[in-house]
Amino acid sequence: MLVDINYWAVAVATLSTMAVGSIWYAPKVFGNYWMRVAKVDDSGERGAVGPILTTLIVSFISAWVLAIAAQVAWTALGGSYLLIAVTTGIMLWAGFTAARFITHDVFEGRPAGLTILNIAHEFVTVVVMALIIGVWPPAGTV
Numbered sequence: 001m002l003v004d005i006n007y008w009a010v011a012v013a014t015l016s017t018m019a020v021g022s023i024w025y026a027p028k029v030f031g032n033y034w035m036r037v038a039k040v041d042d043s044g045e046r047g048a049v050g051p052i053l054t055t056l057i058v059s060f061i062s063a064w065v066l067a068i069a070a071q072v073a074w075t076a077l078g079g080s081y082l083l084i085a086v087t088t089g090i091m092l093w094a095g096f097t098a099a100r101f102i103t104h105d106v107f108e109g110r111p112a113g114l115t116i117l118n119i120a121h122e123f124v125t126v127v128v129m130a131l132i133i134g135v136w137p138p139a140g141t142v
Contacts, residue, residue, distance in 0.1 A: 003075075004138035005067045012136070013063035013129035014056065020128055021055070024121045037114045066092065066126070067133050071141070081142045085134030086127065093126040 025031045035042055069092060070085040077084060098119045105115040 003068050003071050004141055006136050006138045009133045009136035010063045010067050013132040014060045016128045017059040017125050020125045037111050063129050070133055081137045082134035086130045089126045089130030093123055097122045
């Protein structure tokens with residue numbers, strides 16, 4: 001079975017993760033809190049190129065998987081492509097992202113506030129990606 005994907009929507013959804021993260025972790029939003037509780041050193045010694053490239057790669061994978069899952073769900077269930085994409089995104093976030101973050105953070109003894117901050121960021125990121133994918137379905141599907 002071939003699954004139709006709008007790769008332009010996937011590309012825009014990928015880039016949207018950078019925008020959401022840049023705003024979310026800005027010092028005046030949640031960045032200062034995040035650096036303090038996650039014990040992130042902002043001395044600049046580490047560099048940002050590696051983390052940004054990694055983020056782009058994994059964000060593409062996330063957007064691609066979300067687009068596939070939304071298309072499969074829409075094919076099976078029909079209805080509003082946008083609603084299917086957002087619902088699929090939220091279900092994937094809850095079942096995989098949030099659940100795994102919570103499990104790892106509990107075992108690593110991370111502060112609950114950090115866990116909530118990070119899973120909330122992932123929720124917003126996934127919803128934005130799902131909105132982009134949902135309003136821009138593959139040609140000929142809706």
